[in-house]
Amino acid sequence: MWTCWILASAVFLAFYDLAKKASVRENAVLPVLLLATVAGGGAYVAVLGAAGGIPAALDVSARDLSLICIKSAIVSTSWVLTYCALRSLPITIATPIRASAPAIVFIAAFFLYGEQPTIVQGLGIALVFAGYWAFSKAGKFEGIDFFRSRAVWLAIGGMCMSAVSSIWDKFILQKCAIPVETVQFWFQIGLVAIYSLLLTGQRILRIDRRRFEWRWTIPATGVLLAAADWLYFHGLAIPDVPISVGSLMRRFSVVITFLLGAIFFKERNLKRKGIALAAILTGVILLCL
Numbered sequence: 001m002w003t004c005w006i007l008a009s010a011v012f013l014a015f016y017d018l019a020k021k022a023s024v025r026e027n028a029v030l031p032v033l034l035l036a037t038v039a040g041g042g043a044y045v046a047v048l049g050a051a052g053g054i055p056a057a058l059d060v061s062a063r064d065l066s067l068i069c070i071k072s073a074i075v076s077t078s079w080v081l082t083y084c085a086l087r088s089l090p091i092t093i094a095t096p097i098r099a100s101a102p103a104i105v106f107i108a109a110f111f112l113y114g115e116q117p118t119i120v121q122g123l124g125i126a127l128v129f130a131g132y133w134a135f136s137k138a139g140k141f142e143g144i145d146f147f148r149s150r151a152v153w154l155a156i157g158g159m160c161m162s163a164v165s166s167i168w169d170k171f172i173l174q175k176c177a178i179p180v181e182t183v184q185f186w187f188q189i190g191l192v193a194i195y196s197l198l199l200t201g202q203r204i205l206r207i208d209r210r211r212f213e214w215r216w217t218i219p220a221t222g223v224l225l226a227a228a229d230w231l232y233f234h235g236l237a238i239p240d241v242p243i244s245v246g247s248l249m250r251r252f253s254v255v256i257t258f259l260l261g262a263i264f265f266k267e268r269n270l271k272r273k274g275i276a277l278a279a280i281l282t283g284v285i286l287l288c289l
Contacts, residue, residue: 005235006249012228014256018264019221020083021091028212029083030202032221033076034195040222041188044230048181057185064178065186071172072190074165080198082158088151091261092273093135093144097155099254100280103128104163112167124286127279134276141269166246173237180233188226251284 023032048054060068086094103125136146146152172178202208236246258277262270 002235002238002241002246003249005231005238006246007252009228009231009235010250010253011256012224012231013250014253014260016221016224016228017091017095017253017257018260019217019224021086021094021261021265022217023215023221024083024087026087026213027215028208028210029080029087030195030199030208031212032218033079033083034192034199035218036222036225037188037191037195038222039219040224040226041192043223044184044188044226048185053181054185056179057181060178060182060186064172064176064182067172067176067178068183068186069190071165071168071183072187072194074161074168075187076191076194076198078158078161078165080158081154081161085151085155085158089144089149089155090267091265092258092267092270092277093138093152094155095254095257095261096131096135096273096277096280097152098159098162099251099277099284100128100131101159101163101166101251103283104160108163108167120286124283127283127286131276131278131280131283134279135273138269138272138276141272169233169236173233174239174241180230180237184226184229184233187229252281255281 020036023036045054048057082094082098085097106121106125132146140146144152172183173180232246232250235241254277258273261267
């Protein structure tokens with residue numbers, strides 16, 4: 001049953017990636033993040049309130065609240081880095097980089113949770129990194145020096161923080177058994193608080209004066225992500241779900257994003273990028289075995 005939850009999450013995540021690219025392209029990052037999070041959080045609270053789940057979500061211990069706040073800090077860091085990268089990079093490069101996060105999750109899960117790798121899974125990790133090398137070659141045809149590009153390193157940093165978030169998700173949902181609704185309720189509030197503080201600091205210090213432009217995809221971004229997270233958390237909360245496999249399955253959203261992104265944003269050099277993406281996804285499949 002948990003596979004259905006996570007695959008459904010992957011579909012919503014793909015459309016979230018498309019809305020995110022449309023929202024942040026040549027736009028100010030922090031206002032987009034704040035407004036999208038407010039929209040997604042508001043939609044989630046409305047649904048939770050209609051279901052009568054708010055009293056249960058409000059019943060949280062100081063320990064659990066501190067653990068959820070740590071998750072908010074991890075995710076906000078990941079998203080700031082990712083959005084800054086996506087503002088400059090083609091979506092057909094940025095999203096496959098993020099899709100390789102499960103390789104980092106798999107390595108971390110081995111050390112932290114004792115999830116033992118096999119020879120086939122080791123080959124899968126090697127293919128993921130081979131995909132990185134292929135993307136570095138493809139990027140040169142678009143004037144992107146892959147391993148010297150600031151945007152690429154921002155995307156890699158966002159990917160690594162996403163991997164940390166996945167490991168933390170397993171800890172708070174399975175080891176600490178914090179209810180899904182409680183996690184998502186306070187997680188959304190934490191994100192709004194962090195982005196508000198960052199945006200205020202940015203305005204006071206006059207950092208990044210890029211003009212903000214409102215787009216309808218901004219609230220859509222928040223709502224799609226809230227739905228994707230709700231489905232993912234429910235799948236991950238099922239006992240004994242391996243975080244390495246769950247995280248990998250969710251990243252298959254990149255196939256939808258790659259195909260639709262190439263159409264909507266008219267991106268080039270798709271054959272070379274497709275080969276690189278195929279290497280990453282083949283590695284992901286091997287890791288699932």
